Amino acid sequence: xxxxxxxxxxxxxxxxxxxxxxxxxxxxxxxxxxxxxxxxxxxxxxxxxxxxxxxxxxxxxxxxxxxxxxxxxxxxxxxxxxxxxxxxxxxxxxxxxxxxxxxxxxxxxxxxxxxxxxxxxxxxxxxxxxxxxxxxxxxxxxxxxxxxxxxxxxxxxxxxxxxxxxxxxxxxxxxxxxxxxxxxxxxxxxxxxxxxxxx
Numbered sequence: 001x002x003x004x005x006x007x008x009x010x011x012x013x014x015x016x017x018x019x020x021x022x023x024x025x026x027x028x029x030x031x032x033x034x035x036x037x038x039x040x041x042x043x044x045x046x047x048x049x050x051x052x053x054x055x056x057x058x059x060x061x062x063x064x065x066x067x068x069x070x071x072x073x074x075x076x077x078x079x080x081x082x083x084x085x086x087x088x089x090x091x092x093x094x095x096x097x098x099x100x101x102x103x104x105x106x107x108x109x110x111x112x113x114x115x116x117x118x119x120x121x122x123x124x125x126x127x128x129x130x131x132x133x134x135x136x137x138x139x140x141x142x143x144x145x146x147x148x149x150x151x152x153x154x155x156x157x158x159x160x161x162x163x164x165x166x167x168x169x170x171x172x173x174x175x176x177x178x179x180x181x182x183x184x185x186x187x188x189x190x191x192x193x194x195x196x197x198x199x
Contacts, residue, residue: 036072044069055111056099061119061134061153063099070116079108096134097123107134119153130190132156139190143174148197161187 035049042048042056043064050056050072058070095103097118098110103125107117121131129136132144133156142158143165149155165173171183171191179195 038072038074040072042070042072043067050114052114055114055116057116058099059153061117063116063118063120065120073111075114076108076112079106079112094135095126097121097131097136098134103136119156130185132158132190132192137190140187143187144190144192145177145179146192146194147179148194150197165191 035051036042036054037051038054040048040050042050043058045067047064048069053075054072055075056064056070057073058064058068060068062068064070094106096105096107096110097120098104098113098115099118100113100115101118101123102115103123104110104113110117117134119133121133121136123131125131125136128139130139130144133146133154135156135158137144137158141161143161145157145159147155147157162173162176165187169187171181171185171193173187174183174191174193175181177193180193182194183191184194185191
């Protein structure tokens with residue numbers, strides 16, 4: 001009789017709570033499996049995961065390289081397909097490298113699969129293309145234009161090579177481009193032109 005009474009006294013002394021350790025965080029939207037809920041911290045040295053309905057969004061689209069942390073965000077339920085006059089605005093198919101090393105149809109598809117986009121472009125690329133941030137440009141017909149931003153992630157675009165850029169010609173053929181003349185690569189392997197940073 002004494003043991004059940006001691007248990008009751010202990011329960012009352014602890015505020016009457018009968019929650020187990022696995023219930024921790026259940027009332028604040030955080031899952032009880034050790035993963036982070038929406039708005040929680042993910043990645044980092046501990047590789048903290050998000051819950052199953054979220055993905056880890058890294059501010060620099062760097063996939064947590066250097067043990068950087070990200071924020072858990074909800075995965076999209078649907079990704080609208082490209083269509084004229086679509087509401088909300090349709091997402092155009094833009095092959096996009098994600099943090100799992102795979103290429104998705106666009107950033108929304110990557111988020112829906114549970115992965116942030118990968119600005120390092122370290123996915124296996126299709127033959128005839130080269131990495132341009134999260135996307136891929138076509139060798140010998142396009143160059144990659146990188147636009148740094150003082151606030152936020154850099155943006156990348158594939159731009160048609162100007163007339164006269166072909167073969168193994170180097171960056172000299174992009175000298176007349178308006179954003180900058182800071183270029184690396186060749187037309188035969190892929191060129192990236194980095195523009196002057198914008199505020």
